[in-house]
Amino acid sequence: MVIIVEGKDDKNFFISLLNDLKKNNKIIVQDNINFDDYIEVMGGKSKLLDSHHTKYKKLKMKIDNGDVDKALFIFDCDFEIDDKNCNGMEKSQKCYDDLIVDLKWNIKSNVHIFNKNLDYFLVETIKTKSVIPILIIW
Amino acid sequence: MQEKQEHFIKNIEIKNFKCFEDFKAEGFGHVNLIGGKNNVGKTAFMEALYIDTSSQTINNLFFSIVNIHRNRNKINEERPNIIDILTQYQSFYISGKNKIIYTVDLLGIEKKLDIKLNSEYESINFKNEINFIPNKEVTFIDNYGFTNFELKTAFEAVQRKDKEDFLDKKINEFDKNILKFKIIGGDNPQCQIKSKEYRDIVEFGDGLKHWISIICSLYACENSYLFIDEIENGIHYTQLDELWEIILEIADEHNVQVFATTHSKECIESYARVAKKLEDEEIVFIELGKNKDSEIKAMIYPYEWFIDEIEQNHEVRGW
Known part of the structure; x- marks a missing residue:
């Protein structure tokens, strides 16, 4: 599987999270699993939502050869009211839906769009001590 | 003088040869490093490339088949039976720089070979002497050295x-x-x-x-091809950057297309580091693996994708 994220900070956050969950036996993972291998950094939200981005050609090669069989997209919706095409929850979801149609992948795909952004999500999580939503989705 | 990279093999199709039932790969560069898990067919892939690029004549083809057999059996075999070697495959098809259709007929009273190499055709019944002529410019360094x-x-x-x-x-x-x-x-x-x-x-x-x-x-191997099995054999990891610099520079200078296999992560990282340092965007990394139907597949990473994979610490040694 592959988790597709916007930037390096997102990747580092998810790796820390996964390592922490592993350490606390919340998830069972083989010792030799390298979490890096499952995360693709796209280099920003606009690139993540661009089906022509060269990284999607690379991922298509991996899908066609049986290396990748599931995809999870995680990105920020940024601000709710904004005149940019893919900002806000509604527009972000629409851009993701369009991306999936354009990619024409024949694998199972899912998405988690952060309300506002990762920082906001972290603050909210600390406040509520809630369970991480990506795990519920996945 | 030969045009630069004019002779390079860019793609290959292999059918019924060793572990390859129906296999295609395209997009090879001037230097190509091959990774993959044990027994996925890295050496067999290079052997198919070696047979294809060596076979300017049917006699070259015979030599290359005997040579890959000899490489694999250096320790175990003293006097190999040539007919057994040439008839070990029922039939195979390899098409890259050349187009080889190799068929062994075992149904008659005597074993017979039917070979089509590009437009050349020959039927061989082993009664006459077989000539083995090496294509001296194509070299295969096997893992015994x-x-x-x-x-x-x-x-x-x-x-x-x-x-x-x-x-x-x-x-x-x-x-x-x-x-x-x-x-x-x-x-x-x-x-x-x-x-x-x-x-x-x-x-x-x-x-x-x-x-x-x-x-x-x-x-x-000037203006020709060099194949190196398990390139890191016996070489300390601190020497790998120097080795890749030598290979990338001489291969470019003398118009040599290089294919090499490795299991070593250090060797792969060194290859990426040196290619980036020399700004050699014509290198390629080839990852061999199997899909869910156990068919061998190749993922060809051109320079940009390969560097990206290494920088993201992704596994490229098979899946």
Whole structure:
């Protein structure tokens, strides 16, 4: 599987999270699993939502050869009211839906769009001590 | 003079050859490093490329088939039966630079070979003598390393190009105690140490012979092809950057297309580091693996994708 994220900070956050969950036996993972291998950094939200981005050609090669069989997209919706095409929850979801149609992948795909952004999500999580939503989705 | 990269093989189709039932790969570069798990077919893939690129004539084709058999059986076999070697495959098809249709007919009273090489066709019943003619410009360094004769032959190319000083410099960089390399008394490879005394190459580690074999072969394969199985064999990881610099530079200078296999993460990272340092965007990484139907597949990473994979610490040694 592959988790597709916007930037390096997102990747580092998810790796820390996964390592922490592993350490606390919340998830069972083989010792030799390298979490890096499952995360693709796209280099920003606009690139993540661009089906022509060269990284999607690379991922298509991996899908066609049986290396990748599931995809999870995680990105920020940024601000709710904004005149940019893919900002806000509604527009972000629409851009993701369009991306999936354009990619024409024949694998199972899912998405988690952060309300506002990762920082906001972290603050909210600390406040509520809630369970991480990506795990519920996945 | 031959145009740069004109002869390079860009793609290959392999059917019914060793572990490959129906396989295609395209997009090869001037230097190609191949990774993959054990027994996925890395060496067999290079052998198919070697047969294809060697076979300018049917006699070259025979030699290449016998040679890959000999490479695999250096230790176990003293006098191989040539007919058994040539008839070990029922039939296969390889198409890259050449188009080979190789069929063994076992139904008649006697074994018979039907071979189509491009527009050339030959039917062979083994009653007549078979000529094996090597394509000397195409070289395969197997994981047992060169014989003394093979090393001597490759070293002759270094001598013809007056590159002995360069070779000695690179050997000295590999091991500061070694000053010179020579073939003495026929085909006896020897190295001169600091005391000026010459010692047989077998007295040194395997890595030294491998290092010398690769450098000499790069000169011997001008305008041709070099295949290296398990390239990191016997070479310390701190020497790998130097090895890749030598390969990328001489291969480019002498128009050699190189294919090499590895299991080593350090070797793959070194390849990426040196390609980036030399801004060599014509390198390629080939990852072999199997899909859910156990079919062998190749993922071809051009420079940009390969560097991205390494920088993201992704696994490229098979899936």
